[in-house]
């Protein structure tokens with residue numbers, strides 16, 4: 001059976017030494033998050049994921065969800081109990097406001113839990129993940145009545161949440177959306193239409209399901225300007241908060257899919273279901289963006305999580321599997337062959353995954369801390385700068401962590417040779433599960449376009465300039481540090497490539513937008529490599545300092561530094577090829593006549 005050990009120690013290095021969480025203790029909720037408390041909380045979270053979630057991953061894959069003739073859906077054996085253990089531990093409300101029953105702790109801790117859960121059992125982790133996204137949207141855009149009606153139960157975990165955007169003819173282009181909303185005259189609306197691919201749309205783990213649904217109010221303008229957001233409960237809620245009769249929403253069928261079998265992906269039929277407006281009429285996309293942005297970051301974390309669990313299993317296998325001898329002579333002469341971890345190509349593969357995972361985890365935590373600042377700081381300038389960071393980095397975290405996360409799951413599978421292709425080792429499931437992360441929450445090509453087309457130029461390029469300035473200043477400040485030499489020069493070079501690519505777009509994409517479209521994915525990855533390189537430089541600085549303090553951490557910090565050097569020497573140079581691809585422009589891409597494809 002596949003193994004999983006939540007990387008608590010690595011997270012604590014990030015939260016104690018790289019981005020010290022104590023520095024944020026002026027923010028609400030952080031005073032309680034002392035390093036000891038954080039370690040204790042994450043230790044408990046790790047236990048839940050390792051002992052309750054991970055053992056069900058295979059079961060979920062093999063058994064999948066079952067829809068019954070009455071439209072109800074049963075989740076795989078054990079999922080309900082594991083979800084109950086999750087809610088009983090108060091994990092759903094870990095960082096939700098205390099006013100509605102949450103614990104008010106930093107969102108950053110929730111991001112860590114998202115990684116642990118998604119690594120242990122991606123399909124199961126999606127049920128609470130979507131609920132937390134729905135909670136975030138209701139908190140920002142729900143009326144007081146709606147908040148009081150839904151939030152306490154959702155934060156308790158008694159009710160779960162979903163997001164309903166996609167329709168058969170309308171995925172990326174939400175302007176095509178047809179689901180309609182007709183006023184009932186009592187403040188509610190009758191919602192009618194079909195939504196497809198709705199994750200956790202129906203299941204047996206909660207008493208009620210709170211659907212957030214995009215629909216067009218009768219007479220609203222066409223396109224994205226006529227879309228509104230509604231809350232549509234599966235079971236209507238009485239004024240006293242108790243459950244009333246079934247609403248007109250049901251699961252028509254379950255999708256048969258490549259992975260995440262334990263998550264119910266539903267066709268949802270809305271037949272005049274009662275719904276209530278969230279936010280303003282025709283501003284539904286704006287309201288839904290709160291949930292989408294949360295979900296995009298969470299999906300990026302899912303990419304990292306699949307990469308991490310696949311890596312852990314590949315390392316265990318590579319230490320155990322005996323094949324061939326080391327190129328420099330037998331390393332284990334008493335055995336019939338050496339373990340495959342002695343082979344340079346195996347080590348290269350494993351190190352490239354490890355170097356990505358550790359930096360990606362840092363990038364996630366850096367961004368999660370910015371999210372806490374953006375939502376909790378009393379200083380407007382600080383909030384704005386954190387918000388800029390989130391806007392800029394969200395498509396990078398989503399797109400890069402899932403593209404590379406999937407690649408890494410394949411690389412880890414490769415370490416098993418033919419055994420990786422056989423279901424019993426579990427590697428095939430990691431590959432199949434990781435694949436969806438590149439597609440949902442906005443396919444990665446769309447993330448790249450969001451970065452290049454919207455985020456770069458927003459507010460006169462304020463966010464991207466702040467990023468360049470921060471990385472540039474770090475390089476300058478540390479240029480004289482001999483111990484960081486292996487990190488600063490490659491980072492500086494990568495940053496230069498990113499700046500050149502940005503300039504190239506400014507000069508060549510405004511008059512010719514195809515240049516932006518053709519180079520967007522390369523740019524997103526170039527950005528990702530530089531951001532991860534920056535994380536490595538910061539981690540190397542922290543590792544040097546920690547090593548100097550002694551405390552028996554030298555071996556661990558040396559391993560950290562070696563991994564970082566691998567990133568700088570073997571992975572950072574990709575910035576040059578990405579820049580070359582971007583600045584070749586769109587001509588060759590667009591030259592082929594459609595009929596010749």
Ligand SMILES: Cc1cc2nc3c(=O)[nH]c(=O)nc-3n(C[C@H](O)[C@H](O)[C@H](O)COP(=O)(O)OP(=O)(O)OC[C@H]3O[C@@H](n4cnc5c(N)ncnc54)[C@H](O)[C@@H]3O)c2cc1C
Nearest residue numbers: 163164165166171172197198199265440441442443445446
């Ligand atoms: C398992 C699963 C779970 C899901 N869960 C949910 C959920 O809970 N809620 C929900 O609402 N939806 C959900 N989805 C839907 C998912 O978000 C969409 O599938 C996704 O957004 C893409 O839409 P589409 O499938 O219609 O593809 P399309 O929009 O048809 O896109 C097809 C391809 O064309 C590309 N493309 C499209 N337009 C452009 C453009 N302008 N420029 C460049 N490239 C473009 C896309 O990148 C993509 O590669 C889920 C899907 C799956 C498979």
